[in-house]
Amino acid sequence: MTSKTPHSDQANAIAYCPALFLAAPASGQGKTTITAALARYHRDLGRKVRVFKMGPDYLDPQILEQASGQPVTQLDLWMAGPEYCRHQFYLAAQQSDLILVEGAMGVFDGEPSSADLAATFNIPIALVIDVKGMAQTAAAVALGLASFRDDVEFCGLIANNCGTQRHAQLIDDALAGRMPLLANLARDPEVSLPERHLGLVQAHEVREELEHRFNLGKAWLGGQAICDLPKPVAFTSQDIAAPQKLLQGTTIGIARDAAFSFIYSANTRLLEAMGAKLSYFSPLNDQHLPDVDALWFAGGYPELHAKKLAGNSSMLKDIRRFNALQKPILAECGGFLYCLEKLTDLDDTTYPMVGILAGQGAMRGKRGCQGMQAAMLPEGEVRAHAHHRSRSQNTPAPIAHGQRQRHPAPGEAIYRQQGLTASYLHLFFPSNPQAVAQLFTKPLQTTHSSAAIGSI
DSSP: OOOOOOEEETTTTEEEEEEEEEEOSSTTSSHHHHHHHHHHHHHTTTOOEEEEEESSOSHHHHHHHHHHSSOOEEEOTTTTOHHHHHHHHHHHHHHOSEEEEEOOSSTTOSSSOHHHHHHHTTOOEEEEEEOTTOSHHHHHHHHHHHTTOTTOOEEEEEEEEEOOHHHHHHHHHHHTTSSOEEEEEEOOTTTSOOGGGGGGTTSHHHHHHHHHHHHHHHHHHTTOGGGSOOOEEEEEOOOOOOOOOTTTTOEEEEEOSSSEEEOOHHHHHHHHHTTOEEEEEOTTTOSSOOSOSEEEEOEEOGGGSHHHHHHOHHHHHHHHHHHHTTOOEEEETHHHHHHSSEEEOTTSOEEEOOOSSSOEEEEOTTOOEEEEEEEEETTEEEEEEEEESEEEESOOOOSEEEEESSOSSEEEEEEEETTEEEESOEEOGGGOHHHHHHHTTOOOOOOOOOOOOOOO
């Protein structure tokens, strides 16, 4: 790998910056651990590192943001669109010394896949493989993936969970110079980021533990080739019109605490760009709503905090009064469950919730729904995704359903009652700023039957 200071070619609207895409043959190979360690390594050398996460994931970006010290943006060619992705890369290249992108699932999985994103922007892929239980086969897998598509550049292999130096040598010998072995990383449970931490990353004690693991991760990389700056990539500009000030003079109250944390930074940036003032509050800890014109309850973990949410009676009353005034409220996934009449947690204990939408929510263990969908709102189509392990029942008739990206079956139900718009869908606001602005000002009123429907 070579090192070159990034620079911008203003005449051709091109910005150059070293960039690397970390992908794997499957989930669970150690991508997030390695991306975080690499980000911290370069950050501690005084470099400005921008990390992007492929796909709609909320949790890995929280870890990567802490590791890099910079905002982490989710990118997806379907949900966000290629123009948005191009613009984000161009801006980052102008301001950064290194760009890292963490893929999702297997490198060729999904439509669009991690490979599609890497190929679109000519970012070389470092392949992360957990090599525990194999040696030469790891080389075969890496070389096979590298030959699968001609338009994707693979720059090397990171062999994670290596047992010994002999183990690493067997892999390197099998590669036979056809692909560099960028790093062999010893098995070290102290460095790995256990999955159980992902839902608790905001807790102070866990943040301290993550800091400890990031520092161990730097030594774990051990100055191997993966630590060298990758080659600069040319990122072209994308002209995107500045958003109209459709929310000028509007104050939006955003629920943000341990129960509600699944908030895209791209969404809040867009709201502010459209002129909105953002006022954050905690349904868990605050007694009253702030003085706002609209509310947004994002997803999160209300099931882990149902007792405390139910016990904050003054907050529940404030939200009911706000809804009675027919002011705009957007409730997504966990926020949707919060707005129902009752929520049953994983211990099968039922608690009263806000009750501004008829119905009950209940957790259902490992079963759930996930995938990209388009929210077919009366205001227009907004790209979104679903990821939940709960069900709702005895809810009113929906005004619409999500449209699944790759399946003809109806997607998640979308409800509207007075000013409330509620669904399991997590909306990506930049996909339709005008529709989102209307959601937070004057949602279109629709007529529908009030008859209850079955479980969703």
